[in-house]
Amino acid sequence: VRQRLALLAAGLVGFFLLAAAVLFALARSLGGHPP
Amino acid sequence: VKTPRVSAGDLAHSALWVALYFLLALYPLLWLAAVPVPRGGAFREDLGGALGFLALSMMAMQFLLTARFSWLAPPFGTDLVYAFHRHVTAAMVAFAVLHPLVLLGWDLSGLWSWLLPWDPPWSIGAGVVSLYALLVVSITSWWRRALRLPYEAWRRVHGVLALAAVLLALWHGLEAQRLLAAPLVRWLWLGWTLAWAALILRVRLLKPISLVRRPWVVKEVRPEPGDAVTLVLDPHGHEGFRFRSGQFAWLSLGSSPFAAAEHPFSLAGSSQRAPRIEMLVKAAGDFTRGLVERTRPGDRCHVDGPFGTMSIDAFPDADGYVFVAGGVGLAPCLSMLRTLADRGDRRPHVLVYATVEWDRTPHVETLKTLQSRLSLLVHHVVERPPAGWTGESGLVTEEMLGRLVPRDGRRACFVCGPPAMMDVVETALARLGIPLGQIHSERFDLV
Numbered sequence A: 001v002r003q004r005l006a007l008l009a010a011g012l013v014g015f016f017l018l019a020a021a022v023l024f025a026l027a028r029s030l031g032g033h034p035p
Numbered sequence B: 001v002k003t004p005r006v007s008a009g010d011l012a013h014s015a016l017w018v019a020l021y022f023l024l025a026l027y028p029l030l031w032l033a034a035v036p037v038p039r040g041g042a043f044r045e046d047l048g049g050a051l052g053f054l055a056l057s058m059m060a061m062q063f064l065l066t067a068r069f070s071w072l073a074p075p076f077g078t079d080l081v082y083a084f085h086r087h088v089t090a091a092m093v094a095f096a097v098l099h100p101l102v103l104l105g106w107d108l109s110g111l112w113s114w115l116l117p118w119d120p121p122w123s124i125g126a127g128v129v130s131l132y133a134l135l136v137v138s139i140t141s142w143w144r145r146a147l148r149l150p151y152e153a154w155r156r157v158h159g160v161l162a163l164a165a166v167l168l169a170l171w172h173g174l175e176a177q178r179l180l181a182a183p184l185v186r187w188l189w190l191g192w193t194l195a196w197a198a199l200i201l202r203v204r205l206l207k208p209i210s211l212v213r214r215p216w217v218v219k220e221v222r223p224e225p226g227d228a229v230t231l232v233l234d235p236h237g238h239e240g241f242r243f244r245s246g247q248f249a250w251l252s253l254g255s256s257p258f259a260a261a262e263h264p265f266s267l268a269g270s271s272q273r274a275p276r277i278e279m280l281v282k283a284a285g286d287f288t289r290g291l292v293e294r295t296r297p298g299d300r301c302h303v304d305g306p307f308g309t310m311s312i313d314a315f316p317d318a319d320g321y322v323f324v325a326g327g328v329g330l331a332p333c334l335s336m337l338r339t340l341a342d343r344g345d346r347r348p349h350v351l352v353y354a355t356v357e358w359d360r361t362p363h364v365e366t367l368k369t370l371q372s373r374l375s376l377l378v379h380h381v382v383e384r385p386p387a388g389w390t391g392e393s394g395l396v397t398e399e400m401l402g403r404l405v406p407r408d409g410r411r412a413c414f415v416c417g418p419p420a421m422m423d424v425v426e427t428a429l430a431r432l433g434i435p436l437g438q439i440h441s442e443r444f445d446l447v
Helices: A002-030 B008-034 B043-065 B078-104 B108-115 B122-142 B151-173 B183-212 B327-342 B364-373 B398-404 B419-431
Strands: B216-224 B228-235 B248-253 B263-266 B277-282 B300-307 B320-326 B348-355 B375-382 B411-416 B439-441
Touching: A002 B008, A002 B043, A002 B078, B008 B043, B008 B183, B043 B078, B043 B151, B043 B183, B078 B108, B078 B122, B122 B151, B151 B183, B183 B300, B248 B277, B263 B277, B263 B327, B277 B327, B320 B327, B320 B419, B327 B348, B327 B364, B327 B411, B348 B398, B364 B375, B398 B419, B411 B419, B419 B439
Parallel strands: B320 B348, B320 B411, B348 B375, B411 B439
Antiparallel strands: B216 B228, B216 B300, B228 B277, B248 B263, B248 B300
């Protein structure tokens, strides 16, 4: 059980970091101040 | 079957640690995102860049996860930190591989020139070589046993390549000129880089130097039945350390901790007798085989510890303790039992001790002595029992634990042994209705 917790934590971290990278790129391409 | 329970406090504490990791990994993106940029940026380039920065953060964090700072010790056991270190590599490698692919926009025509980075700019080549090193480190760690790599050789390759990968990647990170265009961001990035470089310097140079300055000396090398060896160690010219019974330490035999690979071993002696420490080592691995022949009383060695959260001292109010040990997994249980005996403990305790053969079972006499000093029930479980054996035999099963493990009162259970046995025992104890918060274990098959 404990070992699976480590796998779950790593999976969650990986998923949310990927989501953060996509959001970061989206925010920069859609947001920002007028050129 | 009762639902296993985990205490809310433990869960919150663990969630806090995962959140902290997440925030640290995300840190460069947070300040990159905070800098105002002109509208209409290139999504693909920003995504590729972000993946690169995340992979780099995660690579540097791998050093933090295994840096063994006692003040950073998590509440859930060092073995889970190492398990996380191993599992999170998959995401890190995925980000590192996706980073150039997204930047190249799946335009694979230039792939060959990219795969063989012979031409300037060298910082791009550094990134590619870093990726190669990262792949080698990951593959050799995930499949060390399948590749039949000896632990010591693997440890050395892992150490050198991981360091090369992260240093090359840090250099490569400076190439992200579009993202790091603002001077403030450039300075922030430089500071972030230097902070990680300082951490790596601390882990790889300053820590071993501090170990050299605090050597230990082998007092006794005692062969035990079943190819096991007991090492008794004393601090040499310093005060050693205090530890909680059940904890472990990293041992490196040899003249220098730079040269010798370290191995984690449980401290098997009573914590009441610190600074003297004892380790029970199975002569099975490539390192431990021949230990008896190589190690002599008077030899110098280096000990980094103590670590680990598995201890009776974390549950002083328990009504009694249950230990389930397999083979040399007895070591932490022995430490806890010896400590209880030295403290004159009168609570009832139970030890289920599984071994393969009776005449190769270490510490049978030690346990008899402990039984005379403690209220301790010892159940030997012998996989291949001798003729006429009347005790428990075969492998440890849920049915067997149902008979042997008392479930009255608040008892803390400690499990230590080979991975397959621990899987069975942890699941069985939970199914027998013992709350997960009362089952404690630590694993040493780190790779």
